Amino acid sequence: MREQKSLRRETDKAMNTEIIKIDINNIDKEKIAHCAEVIRKGGLVCFPTETVYGLGASAFNADAVNNIFKAKGRPADNPLIVHISDYKMLELVTDCDGIQRDILDKLADEFWPGPLTLIAHRDDAVPANVSCGLDTVGIRFPSHPIAQALIEAAGVPIAAPSANLSGRPSPTRGAHVIEDMMGRVDIIIDGGNCEVGVESTVFDIAGEQMSILRPGAVTLEQISTVVESADELDWMKPHDNATEKPRSPGLKYRHYAPKATVKICDGEPSAVVSHILSEIKKAKNEGYSCGVLATDESFCYYKEDNVVVLSLGSLQDSLEQASNLFHCLRRFDDMGVNMVFAEALPKGGTGDAVMNRLYRAAGGNIFTV
Ligand code: TXA
Ligand code: MG
Numbered sequence: 001m002r003e004q005k006s007l008r009r010e011t012d013k014a015m016n017t018e019i020i021k022i023d024i025n026n027i028d029k030e031k032i033a034h035c036a037e038v039i040r041k042g043g044l045v046c047f048p049t050e051t052v053y054g055l056g057a058s059a060f061n062a063d064a065v066n067n068i069f070k071a072k073g074r075p076a077d078n079p080l081i082v083h084i085s086d087y088k089m090l091e092l093v094t095d096c097d098g099i100q101r102d103i104l105d106k107l108a109d110e111f112w113p114g115p116l117t118l119i120a121h122r123d124d125a126v127p128a129n130v131s132c133g134l135d136t137v138g139i140r141f142p143s144h145p146i147a148q149a150l151i152e153a154a155g156v157p158i159a160a161p162s163a164n165l166s167g168r169p170s171p172t173r174g175a176h177v178i179e180d181m182m183g184r185v186d187i188i189i190d191g192g193n194c195e196v197g198v199e200s201t202v203f204d205i206a207g208e209q210m211s212i213l214r215p216g217a218v219t220l221e222q223i224s225t226v227v228e229s230a231d232e233l234d235w236m237k238p239h240d241n242a243t244e245k246p247r248s249p250g251l252k253y254r255h256y257a258p259k260a261t262v263k264i265c266d267g268e269p270s271a272v273v274s275h276i277l278s279e280i281k282k283a284k285n286e287g288y289s290c291g292v293l294a295t296d297e298s299f300c301y302y303k304e305d306n307v308v309v310l311s312l313g314s315l316q317d318s319l320e321q322a323s324n325l326f327h328c329l330r331r332f333d334d335m336g337v338n339m340v341f342a343e344a345l346p347k348g349g350t351g352d353a354v355m356n357r358l359y360r361a362a363g364g365n366i367f368t369v
Contacts, residue, residue, distance in 0.1 A: 014182075014183030014184070015183055015184065015185065015186065016186075017181070017182050017183055017184070017185055017186065017187065017188055018186065018187045018188070019174075019178065019187075019188050019190060020034075020035065020187055020188070020189050020190065021174075021189075021190045021191075022146055022189050022190070022191050023191075023192075024048075024144070024145055024146055024191055024192055027145060027146060027149050029149075029153075031189075032146075032149045032150055032153050033153055035047070035150055035153075035154075035187050035189060036150060036153035036154040036155070038186050038187055039056065039057065039058050039150070039154040039156065039158060040058065040154055040155070040156065042057070042058065042061050042063060042064040043057070043064070043185075043186035043187070044056065044057050044064065044067055044068065044071055044184075044185040044186050044187075045057075045150070045185065045186060045187040045188075045189065046163040046177045046181055046185055046187065046188045046189060047146060047147055047150050047158075047160075047189045047191070048144055048146050048147065048174075048189065048190075048191035048192065048194055049083075049142040049144045049147045049194065050114070050115060050142060050143050050144045050147075050194060050195050050196050051115045051142075051194060051196045051197070051198065051199050051200050051216070051217070052162045052163070052170040052171055052172055052194050052196075052197070052198070052199050052326070053162065053163040053170075053171040053172070053174075053176070053177045053194065054081075054083065054147070054158070054160030054161065054162065054163055055068055055071060055072060055160055055161055055162070055163035055181065055185065056068075056083070056150070056158040056159065056160035057158065057159055057160070058154065058156045058157075058158065058159070059080075059082045059083075059093065059126055059127075059130055059156060059157040059158060059159035060125065060126070060127070060156055060157070061127075062127035062128075062129055065080065065127060065129050065130050065159050066129060068080065068159065068160070068161065069129075071181065071184040071185055072161060072163075072164070072165060072166045073165055073166040073167075074161060074166045075166065076132060077132050078132065078161075079130065079131040079132045079134055079137075079138060080130050080131070080138070080159045080160065080161050081117050081138040081139070081140050081159070081160060081161065081200070082126065082130060082137055082138065082139050082140070082157045082158070082159050083139075083140050083141070083142055083147065083151055083157060083158045083159070083160055084139060084140070084141050084151065084157050085141065085147075085148045085151035085152045086141075086152070087108070089151075089156075089157045090104075090108070090139065090141075092123060092125055092157065093122070093123055093125065093126050093137055093139055093157055094120045094121060094122065094123055094137065094139060095121045095122065095123040095124070096120050096121045096206075100120060100121065100205055100206065103205050103210070103226070103227055104118060104120055104205060106226050106227075107203070107205070107223070107226055107227070108141070110222075110225075110226050111218050111222070111223075112140075112141040112143075113141045113142055113143035113148065114141070114142075114143050114217075114218065115140075115142075115143075115196050115199075115200040115201060115216050115217040115218055116140065116200055116201050116203060116216070116218040116223075117138045117139065117140040117200045117201065117202045117203065118138070118139055118140075118203055118205055119136050119137070119138050119202065119203065119204040119205060119206050119213070120136060120137065120139065120205055120206050121135060121136055121137075121206055122134070122135055122136055122137035123137075126157075130159050136204075136206045138202060139157075140200055144191075144194075146189060146191045150189070162199060163177045163180065163181055163188075164176070164177075164180050165180045165181075167257055168180060168256075168257070168258075168330075169256050169257065169258060169325075169326040169329040169330055169361070170198075170199055170256060170326050171326070172193060172194040172197050172323070172326050172327055173192075173193050173194070173327060174188070174189075174190030174191065174192065175190075176326070176327070176330060177190070178190070179330075193323075194323075195323065196216075196217045196319075196322060196323065197322040197323035197324065197325060197326060197327075198216055198217065198322045198325065198326075198350070198353045198354065198357055199214065199216060200214075200216045200217070200218070201214065201215060201216030201217065201218040201219070201223075201353070202214040202216070203218075203223060203230070205227075209229070209231065210227050210229065210230050210231075211230065211231050211232060211233050212230070212231070212232040212233065213233050214235075214356070215232065215235070215352040215353040215356050216350075216353045217319075217322070217350050217353065219349055219350070219352070220232050221349075235356050235359070235360075236359065236364070256326065256329070256357045256358075256360050256361045257329075257360070257361045257363070258329040258330065258332050258333045258340065258361065259333045259338070260291065260332050260333065260337050260338045260339055260340045261338065261339050261340070261365075262293075262329075262340045262342055262358070262361045262362040262363075262365065263279070263339075263340070263341055263342070263362060263365050263366075263367065264342045264343075264344050264358060264359065264362050264365065264366040264367065265279075265341060265342070265343060265344065265366075265367050265368075265369060266344035266366060266367070266368045266369070267344075267368050267369035268369075269297075269298065269343075271369045272298075272343055272344070272369060273298060273301045273302070275367070275369045276292060276302070276341045276343070277301075277302070277304070279341055280292070280302075280304060280307060280341065283339045284306070288338055288339035289306070289308075289336055289337050289338050289339065290304075290306070290307050290308070290337065290339045290340075290341065291307065291308040291309070291310065291332045291335070291337035291339070291340045291341070292307060292308070292309045292310070292340070292341050292342075292343075293310055293312060293328060293329075293332075293340055293341070293342035293343065293358075294309055294310070294311050294312070294343055295311055295312055295313065295314060295315040295321075295343065295345070296311050296313060296314050296315070297314070297315045298315070298343060299311045308331075308332060308335050308337050310328045310331060310332070311324075312324045312325060312328060312345070312354075315345070315346065316346070318345065318346065318348075318349055318350040318351035318353075318354055319350055321345060321350075321351070321354045322350050322353060322354050325354055325357055325358065326357075329361060342358055342361075342362065344358075344366065345358070
């Protein structure tokens, strides 16, 4: 199954990127076979998953994996997730037994296919650069039918980070991937909008303490029904301290960020609105082009000249907020906004994942009124 060659040429010239539309409800097998062939030959294929789009290559081809890092401009110490489409592939990429094996099976039973990535011991069949030299590997069995069909047809697990340029908001629509990856990959599969909208929950079962490293649609409460002692990393704690080795290398980067500066305001709803309105006045005077990330409930309070107001959806509906977040952040960029004021959102359930992404888009800039 190992392949050594890679399709990507070592040149600065832009690649020819094929855009292939595939209907999630009527998957064209010939198109999938063509994309799978490109994966097997060492090429790069962007594909939809239920969370966000991925930028994929054969997880057994170290050169192709290297090209993922180049195409994204991804730091060389931020490991990739390996996507599988059946449990035989799980055996090929992981090497674990005892309690870890038991927990892996139970969690897989309960939450796969779906938006949960498990960090377990890596089998040597997976080249070290997939995990940036760690002895663990992140594995996910996505539920999206196009992702499943692609992995199955390729016959190899697919290593894939989110298909955005490093530091940009993750792509949740075909158009977002085209914006970031045109000329950098062989194929972009446009399979419509991603349902969940935030990346998978990352749960580490390889360490002594089993912890959620990145919140997502599968919550601590749900995981705790299977693993009693599970906990969650405090993601509001800064992780870029050179003396501390972060458990999830991805945590130290300012991710999910639009080009604009983002400031979050937390507090009682009416106080938040008045604070943001007064901040807008100041920012406008300083020459900023302002935007507000609001909810359906607060949207009407920000009727100001020359301010772009976008709603994430209902304040009570964190699933809706998750599916709109990255699209809204990209729209601010499209509209030339360079200062975004965002309302803090209710935590709990998927709300934690939404606030985590917002917090990191803001580089930790949160103000309580
Ligand atoms: O929903 C998702 O997870 C999407 C889709 C495409 O599957 N993928 C995704 O990949 O978000 P990426 O590369 O953008 O984020 C992977 C996260 C990073 O924070 C990385 O540090 C962490 O998972 N990760 C991967 N392997 C790891 C490992 N062995 N140990 C600790 N953290 C790991
Ligand atoms: Mg990412």
